[in-house]
Amino acid sequence: xxxxxxxxxxxxxxxxxxxxxxxxxxxxxxxxxxxxxxxxxxxxxxxxxxxxxxxxxxxxxxxxxxxxxxxxxxxxxxxxxxxxxxxxxxxxxxxxxxxxxxxxxxxxxxxxxxxxxxxxxxxxxxxxxxxxxxxxxxxxxxxxxxxxxxxxxxxxxxxxxxxxxxxxxxxxxxxxxxxxxxxxxxxxxxxxxxxxxxxxxxxxxxxxxxxxxxxxxxxxxxxxxxxxxxxxxxxxxxxxxxxxxxxxxxxxxxxxxxxxxxxxxxxxxxxxxxxxxxxxxxxxxxxxxxxxxxxxxxxxxxxxxxxxxxxxxxxxxxxxxxxxxxxxxxxxxxxxxxxxxxxxxxxxxxxxxxxxxxxxxxxxxxxxxxxxxxxxxxxxxxxxxxxxxxxxxxxxxxxxxxxxxxxxxxxxxxxx
Amino acid sequence: xxxxxxxxxxxxxxxxxxxxxxxxxxxxxxxxxxxxxxxxxxxxxxxxxxxxxxxxxxxxxxxxxxxxxxxxxxxxxxxxxxxxxxxxxxxxxxxxxxxxxxxxxxxxxxxx
Numbered sequence: 001x002x003x004x005x006x007x008x009x010x011x012x013x014x015x016x017x018x019x020x021x022x023x024x025x026x027x028x029x030x031x032x033x034x035x036x037x038x039x040x041x042x043x044x045x046x047x048x049x050x051x052x053x054x055x056x057x058x059x060x061x062x063x064x065x066x067x068x069x070x071x072x073x074x075x076x077x078x079x080x081x082x083x084x085x086x087x088x089x090x091x092x093x094x095x096x097x098x099x100x101x102x103x104x105x106x107x108x109x110x111x112x113x114x115x116x117x118x119x120x121x122x123x124x125x126x127x128x129x130x131x132x133x134x135x136x137x138x139x140x141x142x143x144x145x146x147x148x149x150x151x152x153x154x155x156x157x158x159x160x161x162x163x164x165x166x167x168x169x170x171x172x173x174x175x176x177x178x179x180x181x182x183x184x185x186x187x188x189x190x191x192x193x194x195x196x197x198x199x200x201x202x203x204x205x206x207x208x209x210x211x212x213x214x215x216x217x218x219x220x221x222x223x224x225x226x227x228x229x230x231x232x233x234x235x236x237x238x239x240x241x242x243x244x245x246x247x248x249x250x251x252x253x254x255x256x257x258x259x260x261x262x263x264x265x266x267x268x269x270x271x272x273x274x275x276x277x278x279x280x281x282x283x284x285x286x287x288x289x290x291x292x293x294x295x296x297x298x299x300x301x302x303x304x305x306x307x308x309x310x311x312x313x314x315x316x317x318x319x320x321x322x323x324x325x326x327x328x329x330x331x332x333x334x335x336x337x338x339x340x341x342x343x344x345x346x347x348x349x350x351x352x353x354x355x356x357x358x359x360x361x362x363x364x365x366x367x368x369x370x371x372x373x374x375x376x377x378x379x380x381x382x383x384x385x386x387x388x389x390x391x392x393x394x395x396x397x398x399x400x401x402x403x404x405x406x407x408x409x410x411x412x413x414x415x416x
Numbered sequence: 417x418x419x420x421x422x423x424x425x426x427x428x429x430x431x432x433x434x435x436x437x438x439x440x441x442x443x444x445x446x447x448x449x450x451x452x453x454x455x456x457x458x459x460x461x462x463x464x465x466x467x468x469x470x471x472x473x474x475x476x477x478x479x480x481x482x483x484x485x486x487x488x489x490x491x492x493x494x495x496x497x498x499x500x501x502x503x504x505x506x507x508x509x510x511x512x513x514x515x516x517x518x519x520x521x522x523x524x525x526x527x528x
Contacts, residue, residue: 116498166478173475177458180441186461243458250479397463401439404463 107316112238115181123315127237128182129198130317135175135186136193136200138247140382142168144208145217153211160257161214167254171247178239194387202368203286205376212265212272212279218258220280220287220333226251227329228291236316259336266341273341280337281345288360289368291326330358441490442468444475446482454486462487 099118106113113119142165149165152158176186192198203221208214229251232244265276295309312318330349337344348361370376439461445454457476462468468487477485496504512518521528 114498116495118498163478166474170475170478173460174458177460180459239458397439400463400467404467407464 107236107314110236110316112241113236114238122311123317124182126312126315126317127240128179128184130312131175131179131182131240132184132189132192132198133200135172135179135189136198137204138168138172138175140193140200140204140386142172143382143385144204144206144378145214147208148211148214151211152214157261164218164254164257167250171250174243174246175240178237178243181239190390194383194390196374196383199372200382201290202372202376203290204382205371205378206282206286207378209282210275210279212262212275213283215258215261215265215276216279216283218254218256219262219336220258220283221290222251222254222258223333224287224290224329226255227325227332231319231325234316234319259340262340262342276340277342280342284345285363288326288329289363289365291329292322293365293368295321295323327357330360334358439463442472442487443490443493444468444472445486445488446476447484448481449483454484457481459490 096118100120103113103117103119103123106117113123145161145168146165149158149161152161176189179189180186189198193200208217226248229244229248233241233248235241235244262276262280265272309318309321313321334344334349346361348359350359352359371379374380440463441459442462442465443459444457446457447454460468460471460475462471465487469485472485472487476482508514
């Protein structure tokens with residue numbers, strides 16, 4: 001279903017300069033160049049030799065002119081010549097083994113898997129689950145902030161917030177689109193969300209109590225999301241990676257606008273500063289929990305950890321361990337908090353000269369699992385709201401169907 | 417279509433409310449700017465071409481990513497199959513003389 005119908009808001013003036021910059025300098029590395037404007041093919045003349053391997057876009061790998069020109073030269077060089085044609089039934093099993101070998105070879109070469117390539121069923125299922133959960137998180141994530149659209153403190157803030165919430169809907173749609181390439185209908189995914197069979201990020205089960213929460217969400221939640229998502233731009237599954245490139249570009253606007261909200265509050269009155277501090281207090285730990293349970297140790301025991309992470313890493317779906325990303329996030333965020341003048345609610349937070357990283361305390365994993373399993377402040381409300389929005393939109397979908405059917409009938413009649 | 421044809425339930429009769437699943441899948445292509453080809457960016461569901469175009473605009477060009485948009489019914493796209501990749505594309509393999517690097521020429525000749 002298309003949630004963005006009729007929501008288009010013109011805020012171009014406010015967003016000038018947001019699209020191309022502001023993505024985290026430290027973590028983007030290779031993916032940075034990939035995040036160019038969709039549809040824009042890097043303009044480089046053949047043979048000029050300046051194309052880098054990171055200049056990928058939507059899976060169209062630009063080929064280094066110094067590499068063998070095509071399969072012909074490659075095959076000639078390797079002495080391979082497989083003229084595989086139609087196969088006997090006995091050869092099918094061999095074909096399956098060949099398919100798997102081809103998949104493994106692509107993964108080993110850090111190439112992308114594309115929708116109609118042969119892939120292990122578990123790879124497909126893992127991706128469906130992960131992409132769907134991600135898509136669900138985007139559209140459920142519209143709610144905590146959507147809650148503040150009517151109460152935004154200025155027209156500027158309101159226009160920005162609408163644009164941001166619309167972006168979240170868009171991100172959900174990019175991701176449902178990617179999931180569908182794996183052979184599942186997005187309607188089915190929505191039903192699984194509505195029925196509680198698939199989850200969304202547990203961060204969205206926390207309420208937005210004050211205006212400052214919109215700042216904390218943009219700064220911390222979107223900041224953590226970017227940290228998680230940037231490596232996904234290099235995910236082995238092409239459509240997912242391409243969707244993530246778009247998402248990451250847009251998230252950097254979200255994070256900056258969140259920071260700006262807090263920056264403004266922290267330079268305001270005492271009660272505005274207190275409001276910002278309160279928001280930071282409430283969102284800091286849930287944001288750290290967004291990276292998932294620890295990869296090792298007692299708290300690692302959980303439905304999504306251990307061998308699952310290992311397998312995802314081997315398949316190139318996941319690129320970094322949870323703890324690694326969490327540390328990066330803390331290291332990135334602490335100086336920002338200092339700049340804002342906010343105190344992060346962790347007595348164990350201190351610079352570790354030896355490690356060259358910030359030490360920090362333990363996330364309350366019991367709470368994490370509790371909220372994930374449904375016992376958070378807003379779980380029931382979020383799903384109820386989502387179902388209601390979907391049901392309330394039924395007449396729009398029916399009307400669109402009726403209109404399409406009528407137009408088709410008319411076209412047929414006028415042709416006859 | 418390469419990114420759509422593996423889906424299982426779109427367009428086919430389903431036991432649930434027909435209105436929920438009957439919208440066809442459209443593949444969306446965006447021309448980033450004048451002088452460039454349209455590039456595939458993703459897909460969406462819509463009841464007709466006009467809605468597909470409008471929603472394609474909202475989903476894929478919120479930040480001036482395009483100056484022109486195509487939407488194509490996924491069902492109307494015929495794609496080569498990865499299974500026959502070798503037999504389909506290999507005929508090009510024995511014609512390496514089509515590439516400029518095939519030819520031996522003296523190193524000291526300019527503009528060649």
